[in-house]
Amino acid sequence: SSVRGEVVFSDVYFSYEENGNEVGDTLEEISFTANPGETIALVGPTGAGKTTLIQLLSRFYEPSRGTITVDGRDIRTIRRDSLRSQMAFVLQESFLFQGTIRDNIRFGRLDATDAEVEEAAKLANAHSFIVRMPGGYDKVLGADGGGISQGQRQLLAIARAILADPSILVLDEATSSIDTVTEIKIQEGLQWLMQGRTSFVIAHRLNTIRQADKILVLKEGRLIEQGSHEELLRRHGFYHSLYHG
Ligand code: GTP
Ligand code: MG
Structure with a gap:
């Protein structure tokens, strides 16, 4: 049947709670579409909300506002085990x-x-x-x-x-040093794995980011820029400043 793995965030907000109190918005106004099979790179400074965004996708947490759909279905209407079976995680x-x-x-x-x-x-x-x-x-x-x-x-x-x-893959790229031979093996294995699946990559390697179909740039809980590497560089915005140090 049809290709699977479309993910749409529509105006998603999220706040962590501490002792029953919300501590201010950790994610605000997050809207984007991941088309089936695309590679989406999540970038942004530490604390920007990259991991939190992924945790909303897997329903580890629920948005306080907005909707997330997978293949057109609101994920709140999908059973957790069924949702999880559509996803695989390769974390650090x-x-x-x-x-x-x-x-x-x-x-x-x-x-x-x-x-x-x-x-x-x-x-x-x-x-x-x-x-x-x-x-x-x-x-x-x-x-x-x-x-x-x-x-x-x-x-x-x-x-x-x-x-x-799975139709959806979540990858948290390693930051720790891994020997070159193993790193090449990992990259080859990942290339095979990511083919034909929608992949969200919390990306640290510049190569991964450049090759992504779409880069989501998060800063202080907001999605401040999105687009391909070339598109974002042309904007001369935050991504451009990250990229050029
Ligand atoms: P790095 O992994 O360091 O690159 O950051 P990140 O972009 O993945 O940020 P993350 O989503 O982990 O955190 C976003 C914000 O939420 C930060 O201000 C964190 O301090 C805060 N945060 C993360 N986890 C928790 C939690 O379990 N409880 C509370 N109260 N705050 C959290
Ligand atoms: Mg993180």
Whole structure:
């Protein structure tokens, strides 16, 4: 049927509450459209509201005003588990648990066969490091995924997301240093993963930002600019000043 993964924010506001009191708007007047398959980069200073915006999309929090739709449906009318199954998250602190590597990847889709788990790991560029470890896919990771490197965790998170096959992907790009070889593997795995899916990337790498279909520039909870890299540079606004330091 039709391509999926359209996301529309219409005049969305959000405030955190502390001791039952709202603490002022964290996000104000957020409106944008992510077309199916587009890559949307979220940029802006620390505290601008990038993570909060993503948490509204997954209904971890609810907007105080405005609506968010996915494929034309208000997300408040979509069951949480159904909404979550349309999304996959590759975060800096990917939530690995105590268990085998195989089960950690399978968490993306619990009914996946061993062959499907390994296929996803191959597409994510994770297979080669897994089979080189003692135990391979049956190696047991410690609590919090202890026993593997930061870069390897990301490769496992990518494999898990490929297995989940979501229409919407949320990616929080690593800021910590990852060795060049692993970084290339991650980028290749991500390229495969992001193809044909709507991707929201909290972006730190300039390359990712430049290649995005749309950049959302957040500042103090407001969406102050949106457009492609070239469009935003031409405006000589906040993005231009970020980009030129
Ligand atoms: P970085 O990840 O540092 O780049 O920032 P961000 O753009 O992701 O900002 P984030 O959405 O995390 O925060 C936006 C604003 O909300 C900031 O002023 C935060 O201090 C505030 N904030 C974030 N989480 C909470 C929370 O759980 N409670 C409260 N009261 N405020 C929060
Ligand atoms: Mg954040």
